[in-house]
Amino acid sequence: MGMSESLDGGMSFISENTLNRYQLYIPSCKSILDVINFNGTEEMSSLYRYVVHFSSQDKDIAAESILRKSTTLTMGMGKLSELTARKMVHGIVTSFHRISGSKDQAIYQIIIEPFVALLKNQFRTHRFFINMSVPEVVTQILQEHGLKDWEYNFDLVMEYPKREQINQYQESDLVFIERLLSEVGIFFFFRLQPDAGTEVIYFADKQSAWEFGKTLPLNSPSGMNDNGIDSVWDIQFQQSAVQASVTAGDYNHRQAQKILFSAQTDMTYGEGDEVTYGDVYHYRPRHLETGDKVSPAPETGNFWARLEHERYLSSQATISGLSTDVSLSPAQVLNITESTPVPTLPASVRNSLLVTAVSFSASRKEALQVVLMATIYSETRCWRPPLKPRPVISGTLMARVSSPKKNDEYAHLNQSGLYWVKFDADRDEKQQGYESMPVRLAKPYGGDTYGIHFPLIQGTEVAVAFHEGDPDRPYIAHALHDSRHPDHVTQANHTRNVIRTPANNKLRMEDKRGEEHVKLSTEYGGKTQLNLGHNVDAGRALRGEGAELRTDDWVAVRGGKGVFITSDRQSEASDRMLEMKNAAAQMVQALSVSDALANAADIAQAWPADSDTAKALNTALNNLTQPGIVLNAPEHISISSPKSVRLSSGSESVGLVAGGNTDISVMKKFTAVAGEAISLLALKLGIRLFAAKGKVEIQAQDDGIDTVAKKDITITSVEGKVLVTAADELVLNCGGAYIKLSGGNVEIGCPKNILLKSISVQKLMAADYDLPKPELPKGFNDFFIAKDEDSGEIMPFVPYRIKTGEGNVYEGVTDAEGKTITVYTAQPESLDIELL
Structure with a gap:
């Protein structure tokens, strides 16, 4: 048996037993309930609410049989003997009140509301919906409360976008969904499902969702018989001056260059100029695009502007009246007809009206009275519910930085540097690492790919704030330490200022007086560190003072304009960074010594030192006017290595200048090779060339040897022979006397006497004595000049590589004249020359 059939049967029972036009049917309550009176209100985008008083001979009706139970209030019309159910209101009892009791009966009061009224009892301080549209959020909540898909219906012309995040904050489920629907202009109303006899909630955003075809005559029953025909009367028409237009503005940080201002929107299209006034400007950061001016997509700037103006226009005209028609309902389009020749209603009211409430x-004593509220129906704009206020979040919410990777040791960011967080208050299951919309991190400094950003790692506690308190616009305000992630500055090191990353990259600044220091370090390279000031170890024991740059890997010091390294004291940085007067004085003194000795060498006809290069070096290095390196100390400098040490100049001179001695001590071989010449000059104490063991060999492989002394020359062989050999001629000369050996002859001559002191002189046959001549080495050498193949121009300072036939490789840079180094080979051979 259907609900309507049961109601008809119940109506017959009531009419036969109580003569009451109004029946209250609560299946869970077995007591007979007799309606005394009721009043109820139904309104667009609001829950209907009926307050019913009834009596019962059961003076102790249990609340368990009434509260939250399915209830139907039926309004019967017609003769008492032939009542028909003209209107049925179904809902649940949300309030039950025993008002009074007597010997015969008790008086009760109940409130009937739709089932969704119970959603106000489900309160959430926090809930977070991710990547869902408004209709999807509403659907999810309704389904969570057990509503079946036929108990609600969405009739939408718009396709609403998924929002990155929708937050429910300090709201019941009912208040939350009412707010969401009002924001996007979706209205709702109720109808009775005829088969089930229960309410269905309809959600819509267009005029076609309303019920059309309702017509009532204008006819007041006052003092007259209405012949049982429903009508309306006492029509009142109120109009207000509302806003003339709306402009919406916004800012989208993902497209910061875009100006998101809507057009100035007038949904009357100029027809309301005489009765509207004022432009409303809303800067509500809730849209990502401006949208089309004529047909804007939902939740764009122009959409919000149109929607807001439709809200204002929805309250511009209000029509109220009385009626006897119990079938009137919100969301009906009503037409009022007049039978008089001259219309009595305003022209606007004679058109279609939208019933809004x-x-x-009614009571046992008073007939049923219906009061209606309506507004003017429009084909060009839709009625919109008033905007419900969004809650405002004061302060911050706690959350944890999230990542899809368990125990992720690196930050989980999107391509714009935004994070995902999981709010501590979030109880819903979500995909790990994506529990929120991508949220920005507030920073103390930022700009175009510059700023301060220390990536936040999974599990880091953060305080999430909200732009203008808007629950749907979160951002990370700051990070916090907790017991699982303790602070790195505590009472134990309260004098230190520390920036430390998860990988222990660290900038530490110690403020303890007398122990100030700065440490910049990384674990890579066996603790690569720059330590400044009072340097301590892990136990805070002093390990040095001053500055230290250390690593177990490589160190490179590069200055494109020059490098100055000195141990000259400059107290408290009181002078210029490149102040080098002491170093310059040392260079000038060295040049003076070099010049003086060069003059002496010139006088002695030795080759002087390269003074020009030394002067150019001083000019270039003084204040580092050219890229160079100055190494200076007021006391001593030591360069040492267990392996090779090398000083080299690619194309100019290497000068060693000492005001005292220059000592060269070599445990093995000492070699000096000059591509052109070697000049040694001792100005005072002479030259000593000793070989403690082994030969002393002196060769002029391509020329002669001149040995000159102002005084004696002594040649002595202590234990062996002295051999003097000449290929062509040997002459001994002194005081005009001579002995000449040449061509196998010995010629002796003198201006005076030849004294031959000997025991005997023998003349024998001819004989000769030839000593083998040492074979002098011969080699080949040459240098090359680099020239451009096309122009033939000399190419100075160009890198080159020379490879000999024996496989030797020489690399260098051509000098100012384009010359390479001189290459020496034992035999004539071809060379490969490559300019790099």
Whole structure:
């Protein structure tokens, strides 16, 4: 048996037993309930609410049989003997009140509301919906409360976008969904499902969702018989001056260059100029695009502007009246007809009206009265519910930085540097690492790919704030330490200022007086560190003072304009960074010594030192006017290595200048090779060339040897022979006397006497004595000049590589004249020359 059949049967029972037009049917309550009076209100985008008083001979009706139970209030019309159910209101009892009791009966009061009224009892301080549209959020909540898909219906012309995040904050489920629907202009109303006899909630955003075809005559029953025909009367028409236009503005940080201002929107299209006034400007950061001016997509700037103006226009005209028609309901389009020749209603009211609210009241004593509220129906704009205020979040919410990777040791960011967080208050299951919309991190400094950003790692506690308190616009305000992630500055090191990353990259600044220091370090390279000031170890024991740059890997010091290394004291940085007067004085002194000795060498006809290069070096290095390196100390400098040490100049001179001695001590071989010449000059104490063991060999492989002394020359062989050999001629000369050996002859001559002191002189046959001549080495050498193949121009300072036939490789840079180094080979051979 259907609900309507049961109601008809119940109506017959009531009419036969109580003569009451109004029946209250609560299946869970077995007591007979007799309606005394009721009043109810039904309104667009609001829950209907009926307050019913009834009596019962059961003076102790249990609340368990009434509260939250399915209830139907039926309004019967017609003769008492032939009542028909004209209107049925189904809902649940949300309030039960025993008002009074007597010997015969008790008086009770109940409130009937739709089932969704119970959603106000489900309160959430926090809930977070991710990547869902408004209709999807509403659907999810309704389904969570057990509503079946036929108990609600969405009739939408718009396709609403998924929002990155929608937050429910300090709201019941009912208040939350009412707010969401009002924001996007979706209205709702209720109808009775005829088969089930229960309410269905309809959600819509267009005029076609309303019920059309309702017509009532204008006819007041006052003092007259209405012949049982429903009508309306006492029509009142109120109009207000509302806003003339709306402009919406916004800012989208993902497309910061875009200006998101809507057009100035007038949904009357100029027809309301005489009765509207004022432009409303809303800067509500809730849209990502401006949208089309004519047909804007949902939740774009122009959409919000149109929607807001439709809200204002929805309250511009209000029509109220009385009626006897119990079938009036919100979301009906009503037409009022007049039978008089001259219309009595304003022209606007004679057109279609949209019923926005209806109230019903009746009692055993008073007939049913219907009060309606309506507004003018429009084909060009839709009625919109008033905007419900968004809650405002004061302060911050706690959350944890999230990542899809368990125990992720690196930050989980999107391509714009935004994070995902999991709010501590979030109880819903979500995909790990994506529990929120991508949120920005507030920073103390930022700009175009510059700023301060220390990536936040999974599990880091953060305080999430909200732009203007808007629950749907979160951002990370700051990070916090907790017991699982303790602070790195505590009472134990309260004098230190520390920046430390998860990998222990660290900038530490110690402020303890007398122990100030700065440490910049990384674990890579066996603790690569720059330590400044009072340097301590891990136990805070002093390990040095001053500055230290250390690593177990490589260190490179590069100055494109020059490098100055000195141990000259400059107290408290009181002078210029490149102040080098002491170093310059040392260079000038060295040049003076070099010049003086060069003059002496010139006088002695030795080759002087390269003074020009030394002067150019001083000019270039003084204040580092050219890229160079100055190494200076007021006391001593030591360069040492267990392996090779090398000083080299690619194309100019290497000068060693000492005001005292220059000592060269070599445990093995000492070699000096000059491509052109070697000049040694001792100005005072002479030259000593000793070989403690082994030969002393002196060769002029391509020329002669001149040995000159102002005084004696002594040649002595202590234990062996002295051999003097000449290929062509040997002459001994002194005081005009001579002995000449040449061509196998010995010629002796003198201006005076030849004294031959000997025991005997023998003349024998001819004989000769030839000593083998040492074979002098011969080699080949040459240098090359680099020239451009096309122009033939000399190419100075160009890198080159020379490879000999024996496989030797020489690399260098051509000098100012384009010359390479001189290459020496034992035999004539071809060379490969490559300019790099």
